[in-house]
Amino acid sequence: xxxxxxxxxxxxxxxxxxxxxxxxxxxxxxxxxxxxxxxxxxxxxxxxxxxxxxxxxxxxxxxxxxxxxxxxxxxxxxxxxxxxxxxxxxxxxxxxxxxxxxxxxxxxxxxxxxxxxxxxxxxxxxxxxxxxxxxxxxxxxxxxxxxxxxxxxxxxxxxxxxxxxxxxxxxxxxxxxxxxxxxxxxxxxxxxxxxxxxxxxxxxxxxxxxxxxxxxxxxxxxxxxxxxxxxxxxxxxxxxxxxxxxxxxxxxxxxxxxxxxxxxxxxxxxxxxxxxxxxxxxxxxxxxxxxxxxxxxxxxxxxxxxxxxxxxxxxxxxxxxxxxxxxxxxxxxxxxxxxxxxxxxxxx
Amino acid sequence: xxxxxxxxxxxxxxxxxxxxxxxxxxxxxxxxxxxxxxxxxxxxxxxxxxxxxxxxxxxxxxxxxxxxxxxxxxxxxxxxxxxxxxxxxxxxxxxxxxxxxxxxxxxxxxxxxxxxxxxxxxxxxxxxxxxxxxxxxxxxxxxxxxxxxxxxxxxxxxxxxxxxxxxxxxxxxxxxxxxxxxxxxxxxxxxxxxxxxxxxxxxxxxxxxxxxxxxxxxxxxxxxxxxxxxxxxxxxxxxxxxxxxxxxxxxxxxxxxxxxxxxxxxxxxxxxxxxxxxxxxxxxxxxxxxxxxxxxxxxxxxxxxxxxxxxxxxxxxxxxxxxxxxxxxxxxxxxxxxxxxxxxxxxx
Numbered sequence: 065x066x067x068x069x070x071x072x073x074x075x076x077x078x079x080x081x082x083x084x085x086x087x088x089x090x091x092x093x094x095x096x097x098x099x100x101x102x103x104x105x106x107x108x109x110x111x112x113x114x115x116x117x118x119x120x121x122x123x124x125x126x127x128x129x130x131x132x133x134x135x136x137x138x139x140x141x142x143x144x145x146x147x148x149x150x151x152x153x154x155x156x157x158x159x160x161x162x163x164x165x166x167x168x169x170x171x172x173x174x175x176x177x178x179x180x181x182x183x184x185x186x187x188x189x190x191x192x193x194x195x196x197x198x199x200x201x202x203x204x205x206x207x208x209x210x211x212x213x214x215x216x217x218x219x220x221x222x223x224x225x226x227x228x229x230x231x232x233x234x235x236x237x238x239x240x241x242x243x244x245x246x247x248x249x250x251x252x253x254x255x256x257x258x259x260x261x262x263x264x265x266x267x268x269x270x271x272x273x274x275x276x277x278x279x280x281x282x283x284x285x286x287x288x289x290x291x292x293x294x295x296x297x298x299x300x301x302x303x304x305x306x307x308x309x310x311x312x313x314x315x316x317x318x319x320x321x322x323x324x325x326x327x328x329x330x331x332x333x334x335x336x337x338x339x340x341x342x343x344x345x346x347x348x349x350x351x352x353x354x355x356x357x358x359x360x361x362x363x364x365x366x367x368x369x370x371x372x373x374x375x376x377x378x379x380x381x382x383x384x385x386x387x388x389x390x391x392x393x394x395x396x397x398x399x400x401x402x403x404x405x406x407x408x409x410x411x412x
Numbered sequence: 413x414x415x416x417x418x419x420x421x422x423x424x425x426x427x428x429x430x431x432x433x434x435x436x437x438x439x440x441x442x443x444x445x446x447x448x449x450x451x452x453x454x455x456x457x458x459x460x461x462x463x464x465x466x467x468x469x470x471x472x473x474x475x476x477x478x479x480x481x482x483x484x485x486x487x488x489x490x491x492x493x494x495x496x497x498x499x500x501x502x503x504x505x506x507x508x509x510x511x512x513x514x515x516x517x518x519x520x521x522x523x524x525x526x527x528x529x530x531x532x533x534x535x536x537x538x539x540x541x542x543x544x545x546x547x548x549x550x551x552x553x554x555x556x557x558x559x560x561x562x563x564x565x566x567x568x569x570x571x572x573x574x575x576x577x578x579x580x581x582x583x584x585x586x587x588x589x590x591x592x593x594x595x596x597x598x599x600x601x602x603x604x605x606x607x608x609x610x611x612x613x614x615x616x617x618x619x620x621x622x623x624x625x626x627x628x629x630x631x632x633x634x635x636x637x638x639x640x641x642x643x644x645x646x647x648x649x650x651x652x653x654x655x656x657x658x659x660x661x662x663x664x665x666x667x668x669x670x671x672x673x674x675x676x677x678x679x680x681x682x683x684x685x686x687x688x689x690x691x692x693x694x695x696x697x698x699x700x701x702x703x704x705x706x707x708x709x710x711x712x713x714x715x716x717x718x719x720x721x722x723x724x725x726x727x728x729x730x731x732x733x734x735x736x737x738x739x740x741x742x743x744x745x746x747x748x749x750x751x752x753x754x755x756x757x758x759x760x
Contacts, residue, residue, distance in 0.1 A: 146490055146559075153561035181529070184554065184567040184645070206532065211494075213501035219532040220568060297532070 066281045070203065070223075070288050072295045078203055078227040078284050082277075085116050085191065085230045088164075089124030095225045096187045098162035100127040102155065104148060104175040106135035109167040109193050112236055117166055117191065129155045137320050140170045140210050142218075148178045162187045162225070168194035168241070169201040169325070173216070176207030180222035190224045193233040195245025195276075196326055199252070199283035202227045204291040204304075215312060215320070221296055229284070231276045239357075240324065242269065246356040247307075247326025247333075252283045254333060254349065255306050256290075258393025265348065268355045303395035306387040307333030313372035317364045330358035333389075335366065339409060340388040348392065367411050373402070414629045418551065418571075418636050420643045426551055426575040426632050430625075433539065433578045436465050436512075437472030443573045444535045446510035448475040450503065452496060452523040454483035457515040457541050460584055465514055465539065477503045485668050488518045488558050490566075496526045510535045510573070516542035516589070517549040517673070521564070524555030528570035538572045541581040543593025543624075544674055547600070547631035550575045552639040552652075562664060569644055577632070579624045587705075588672065590617065594704040595655075595674025595681075600631045602681060602697065603654050604638075606741025613696065616703045651743035654735040655681030661720035665712045678706035681737075683714065687757060688736040696740065715759050721750065 065081040079091065092101070101121050105114055110132045118128050131151045133139050165175035165188060172190055179188035192202035208219030234242070246269070253261030260282055267275060287304065294301035311332030314323055323331070330353045338346045350360045362369075373384060385399045400408070413429040427439065440449070449469050453462055458480045466476045479499045481487050513523035513536060520538055527536035540550035556567030582590070594617070601609030608630055615623060635652065642649035659680030662671055671679070678701045686694045698708045710717075721732055733747045748756070 142490065142494055149559055149566055150561065153559060153565065181566050181568055183565060184556065184569060208532065211497055211501060213498065217501065217531065218497060218529050220529055221532060 068281060068284050068288055071292050072205065072223055074223040076223055076226050078229060078288070080229040080231065080281050080284070082230060082232045084228050085113060085233070086120055088117050088189075088191065088228060089120040089122070089126060091228065092121075092162070092189055092226065093124045093126075095189075096162045097160060098126060098187065100129055100155070100157060100161045101164050102152065102157060102161065103128060103130045103164045103166050104171060104178070105130070105132055105166040106139065106168075106171055107132055108135040109171065113166060113193060113233065117164065121164075129157075135170070137170055137210070137325075140174050140208075142209060142211070145174060145178060145209050148174070149182055152178070152182050157182070157186070159183045159186045162189065164189045164191060165202075165224075166191045166193065168192065168197045172197050172202050173206075173208045173219070176205075176222050176224070177209055177219055180207055180220035185222065187225045188222070190227040192227065192229060194237060194241050195234055196241070196248055198229045198231070198234075198280055199245060200248045200287065202229070203284055203287045204301075205295070206297070214316060229280065231280060234273070234276060239269070243357050244324040244326035246272070247324075247328075247330040247353075247358055249279060249283055250349075250352055250356070250358070251304075251306055251329060251333060252286045254337075254389040254392055255303050255387070255395040256286045256393065257282065258391075261352065261392055265352045265355070269357055272356070300397075302385055302397050303387050306389055306395055307336060309373050309384070309386045310335050310369055313369040314362055314364065316372055317369060318362075323359065323362070327359050331360060331362050334360040335369075336386070336388060341390045341392070345390070345392055366409060367406075370406050370409055370411060371402075373405065416629060416632050416636055419640050420553065420571055422571040424571055424574050426577060426636070428577040428579065428629050428632070430578060430580045432576050433461060433464050433581070434468055436537075436539065436576060437468040437470070437474060439576065440469075440510070440537055440574065441472045441474075443537075444510045445508055446474060446535065448477055448503070448505060448509045449512050450500065450505060450509065451476060451478045451512045451514050452519060452526070453478070453480055453514040454487065454516075454519055455480055456483040457519065461514060461541060461581065465512065469512075477505075483518070485518055485558070485673075488522050488556075490557060490559070493522060493526060493557050496522070497530055500526070500530050505530070505534070507531045507534045510537065512537045512539060513550075513572075514539045514541065516540065516545045520545050520550050521554075521556050521567070524553075524570050524572070525557055525567055528555055528568035533570065535573045536570070538575040540575065540577060542585060542589050543582055543628075544589070544596055546577045546579070546582075546628055547593060548596045548635065550577070551632055551635045552649075553643070554645070563660060563668070577628065579628060582621070582624060587617070591705050592672040592674035594620070595672075595676075595678040595701075595706055597627060597631055598697075598700055598704070598706070599652075599654055599677060599681060600634045602685075602737040602740055603651050603735070603743040604634045604741065605630065606739075609700065609740055613700045613703070617705055620704070648745075650733055650745050651735050654737055654743055655684060657721050657732070657734045658683050658717055661717040662710050662712065664720055665717060666710075671707065671710070675707050679708060679710050682708040683717075684734070684736060689738045689740070693738070693740055714757060715754075718754050718757055718759060719750075721753065
């Protein structure tokens, strides 16, 4: 078992091990004093992994309850959240019980936000089952739901009591979700680890699976370092958003239907690197993204995407902050007004 | 001006002064770097005080925006919250802007929760205009909305950047709201200050107005002491809930329609004191409550109220915690299972 300690205000460990799902009850028994553990998951993940987790929890003396909602980003909204709250009320869940987010980024984000706000907060555990959730969204304490006006516009910082990361769950992951996660994995190489980036340039969508045992802890370690330095996302943590300013704009432009988060981020990283790095860097990133079937550009007019960046919640006052990775393996935070940012893309 | 410093994680001051509303812009200019201040208020308060606050903000260089919702506890729900989020999106509010809660407890609670969660948090200022909000809900960082299943079931801890408390606003307060607030004022005497309690036993609903300049800071000071000791409500802070366990049950039993919060708390305090204190204490509290036209009992069967206490979110696991004030001016935290608690009231 690999243990990555996250030294934030409410410190916790990310535990990575194949088959760790079967030990859920045993591990969390020492971390929470809950009577009831409420598993919150989506219909896809429920069919695959709820049984294993429930059994482990019950064998270790927990009562279990389960709330299942339809899979997909469209569920990450206020309606699902209100249904979760209702379920918790009806099950008479108290502050000393525990929520368990079993699933991908959507499940983790909405369960974390429910845990941050129901009864003003109760403990929760992350069990990420997608690559994206394992390397990114389950670590760092960011929780959120989407609004009709945009993604992640409502949320809270809420650290889990632990993250249990089982690379075996990736074996059932559909290829489209593997591609999605690889967008974020490449991002870690770009912002902080040129050796990781170079390694990724030698694997492909099929061979990379053999290297998950090394790659996942490396990515979590990078995220941990950044998060520990800036828990509440007021400064350096912003480097994790490389590719996201344009990526969020791409997702919004296509109403979150055409591109997954990782694909939008990949295209966003490529568009930024084309603009701010050498042609050589751009070609290297483009070739790497293509190895994982990630898009390197999108049909949407760049001008409209750049304008949509004005809605990004990372703006401070009228300024827009964005990230460049020049050279690859390092990250810079830049800050411009929206008109200045447009000029960088040679737009009027 | 009286300044009460609240030394919590994100420390701030409560400023009490007649006419302080007119200085809003001047005061917050030094506290937040917002471009826009969004006043969130209800229709009643809007008609009385929005103009004064807006003018002061604009004179000090802030852009202002305003969201007004219908007054009353029934507005403190997810629907109003979602409307606030939409408004903030449409007005392109960023994390460095500022929300201003101008109104009573409902406005303060829902605005604080919006400030805690929109874009994962932005600064906010409390300008409480009711007695209840000035002495209680605006201090301590508790924010919340109600669910159909109960009051304050969803919320967050979020400290304001400042609380501006203008006793002059109480002159326009309808008598029913004054009574409401006096329930909490008496509570402070009961839990922590027998001299305050004795003074309240000599005033009445009309003469007490002359003493607000002393009473309000005393109440805020008591709350500050308790909150500073237990910011996240995991222990001692619970003493602020004297009368609330039964009070919440009374409010729920009558669907929040018959009794205001302060009236329900007053009846709750009397029912608890009758059960746990001497006859003399009970008579003193009863006489005091009657001076302020507060109820000392309710028609609802005590048995049903006690059963409803099982839904209170302060339970830890299967235990129910509740407060007694024996002797008057001090508070004890007791913990029982619901059946044990029922027995204390001589119930089967």
